[in-house]
Amino acid sequence: MAIRKTLIAAAIVSIAGTAFAAPMMGNPVSMSKQDNDRLVSTLNGERGKHGLDADHGYALGSQHPGANGHAINRVHHTYKGVRIFESESVVVTDKNGAIVSEAATDRRGSLSAKRFDVKPTLSGNDAIAKAMKSLPSTAAHIDPPSAELIIYPVMKTVRVAGAENKAEADLNALDVQDVVDSYQLAYLVKTRMSKGQEAVFHNTIVNAKDGSLMDQWNMVQSIVGTGHSQYNGDVPIQTTLVGTTYQMLDSTRGTGGQFGGMAITNANHASTSNPTPGVIYTNSTNVWGDGKNYISGGSTTNANGQTAAVNALWGLQNTYDTMNNVLGWKSLDGNNTATYIAVHVGTAYDNAFYTDTCKCMYIGDGSSFYSLGSIDVIGHEMGHGVTAATSNLTYRGESGGLNESASDINGEAVEAYARNGGTGTVINAGNDWMMGKEISKTGTPLRWMYKPSKDGSSLDAWSTSLKRLDPHYSSGPNNRMFYFLAMGSSATTTSDYYSKYLVQAPKNMTGIGIDKAYRIWFKANTTKLTSGSTYADARAAVIAAAQELYGVGSKEAKAAQRAYAAINVGADIAE
Template sequence: MKIRKTLIATAIALIAAQASATSTMSGPVSFSAQEKARLISTLNGERGKFGLDTDHGYAIASQHPGAAGQAISRMSHTYKGVRIFESESVIVTDKGGNIVGESFTDRRAGLSAKRFSVKPTLTGSDAIAKAKKTVAAGTDIDPPSAELIIFPVMKTVRVAGAENKAEADLNAMDVKDVVDHHELAYLVKTRMSKGQEAVFHNTIVSAKDGSVLDQWSMLQSVVGTGHSQYNGDVPIQTTLVGTTYKMLDSTRGVGGQFGGMAITDANHASTSNPTPGVIYVNSTNVWGDGQNYNGGSDTNANGQTAAVNALWGLMNTYDTMNNVIGWKSLDGNNTATYIAVHVGTAYDNAFYTDSCKCMYIGDGSSFYSLGSIDVIGHEMGHGVTAATSNLTYRGESGGLNESSSDINGESVEAYARNGGTGSVINAGNDWVMGKEISKTGTPLRWLYKPSKDGKSPDAWSTSLKRLDPHYSSGPNNRMFYFLAMGSSSTTTSDYYSKYLVQAPKNMTGIGIDKAYRIWFKANTTKLTSGSTYADARNAVVAAAQELYGVGSVEAKAAMRAYAAINVGADVAE
């Protein structure tokens, strides 16, 4: 991924460095057809800079409000009108529609020279049938889809100077992914269930012969005044309709399925049919009993407790992003979402699904009810990533996707633990994921020392891309901890990194507030769907420089935090 900045953007970065760190994004913005056409025309006019002919183009994937009146546009690269998978640009424009910054992942090389054909032999229906044969038979939750794409087949090569390094000595910046060749293919999305298990997959099927070129799981999950289960008595925003109270928060978010942020009772609907059910109602505005669900009524005080957990978590997730960053709801455009509780029977999972841009929470069997604050912040974090960088849920980008949600979960927990108000996040989280829902007290993940789970690595290596995203997220989680809290120089400490070789060997953290702002900016304005750990390092350093200045303490800390996980060289503080 490359990051380009114009002279205008440089000036903006210098101004931003002098401004308050608590400046927020603007409210929802609309983009006229003329503005969209102008942006595409401007980008098409620059094709010559990249050696592209007129067969190449751009398509708007999504648009969001940005900081200080700016706008963020995510542009897919196309060839003869067909999207090139994971090849895209992130464009930041000012109020006048002028481009002030651009990040891009370019996987278009060689298409023009080869006069690549975009005429498929198979139909989309054929591709869906091929994909379904490779996954567990189940019932469709959502109708399957097949999008014709150009799929870049990538290979990893070493950069100049790293050719003779031993494998174990490689740094993430010593290698890069380049295009080996392109295949015309279908991106097939299947969202099925088998029993109580959700079976979500994306499959790349050749449009020429039906072979499976790639496949990965898309289940972005954690396995695993109300009387809340984990947080004591908490304030929750409800709506009074006549003499009945509803778990509908109309003060956060607009539109959506329920016209506001809502908590619904899935009423143990099977994951083969995870409908949200109906919004919780009560005759009084006191909800829940603070106890783990006992398997009885969903709507009595005990059954309401899961709903209290969910509403408090949803409110704090919204407020963290809105009050600290200025980002409204999951998509930045303030679109309301919902959480459905009591899905399945003793279901040991919680998951976000982009088909409804919502979340489902199980009651647990091996776990307690899965609606803890960090889990809800985590799952809602998937919604932000899906609306912005859309990091592909495989390889290094999958690890970054999962890490982004862990970062969001911990930041939301810290914000909530400190009262859930104000524009600054103060430390108050436990830096582990899912400890509250664990019946043994053992967390699902440790951000400060990922290897404590026995499966996640603490640092980048060439094998990282072969891991499940829940484990390949580990190094980036550790980076965020070091960025926020710093490290230790004691070699036996859980907070020590052998990769920090400059002075001091115990790097100094910048606090969770600044760390969260930097990561959020990188994810929403710079990362693209195919970003690697090396790309993330460049994006986070650039975000820190734009927010706090080139050469700032924060920018150096970003460099050191990534160096601590074997991504880039260490620098002295």
């Protein structure tokens, strides 16, 4: 990943460290068509610097508010008008439209030299039919399938100069890089289906010339395995009074969306084969829930049935407030678009998931687990919404692990903020650094941030095998990085907090606190990472974000470098 910074950005670095507690983001972005056209024209004018001809172009994907009135623009790279998969730029512009900084994953390579043909043999419907043959025939569509024509770079991993003779076990993440091996014209087919209570969400790459399946990955981004809340005692929740009836509709957080505000709805055991949200929770009084786990088979609307909704609304409000009050980031997309959470989905359903089709969340009642609406799970699922709206990290390989880690990080930050009262502009420690401990009937969490390998499947450090793991397990090293960045490590070799990769002084690196660590990670994810980012890219992005926020050579920037070194991504440095 290439990251460039103009003189304007360098000037920002010199003052950013004095105002870290102020909100990072601004108001929702409203750039005019003229501004957008000017940005694309500016980028096109720089094609020569990259050795690109007029067949190459740019297409604006999304925009979000940035710091100091800036706008964060995600721009796709195109060739003859067709999007190049995972080749994109994140361009930050000031209020006048001038480019402040740019991060890019550039996979355009030698397309012009190859005179690449962008005329498909198959139609989009043909590609969908091909993809469907690889999926369960009994699954039912939740949303209509889609097919987008793309140029698909086929990647291979090579060793960099100087690492050719290293033993596999001795490789560092910076010893290898992914390069383009070839290009194929393809369709990105998105299918969102369900089979019984199983969500069957997949993205499939279908060759647009011969119909062969080139790649496929699972898109279920989930946790597997005064209201009276189940996990947090009596908590304040924001509701709306309509006539004489109270609704679980929070119109003070978020605008628009399906319900006109942040809402909690009752799926009322609707099958995941048809996960409609149901209706907004209502009550004759403004006291909700009984604080107890849902009794399977019971009413979903009485006090016991309302408890899951209380859990969800308190979690949603705290997640919104964490990002808004601390960072100035409003809702999932930064533009304050309201979302909703549907509870009681399925029957004894052991899952909670975010889906990009409705940009919303569904929470199951659990069977092996208690009700899945704990604060860290809600923060985790809403974190998927932030990533989907910004970096859109592809849910496979190393980028998939970073995607899951971004949600785990969000869950822990939200838990810490909520545990300290859910107010103010700073996050203080108060989380347990374990994902899903409260929902576990055995007390064993789903994941340990500080020692991921305790779950028996996750890795503690980067290795070449990382990209072959499920994203819930390839997230491990980045989770550990975040823990070390926030809380530091131990020099005791038998400790769960020890890293053999920290070889400089002191061997127990010093953390910078969860508040600063969260700001750095969030800035990296929303302004620098792209869909195909690797662990090496994440290191560069996090170090750059730390430098921009706190200064080059700052203790925060050094801690970022050490935290990645601790998971075998880059070399260690002395504090």
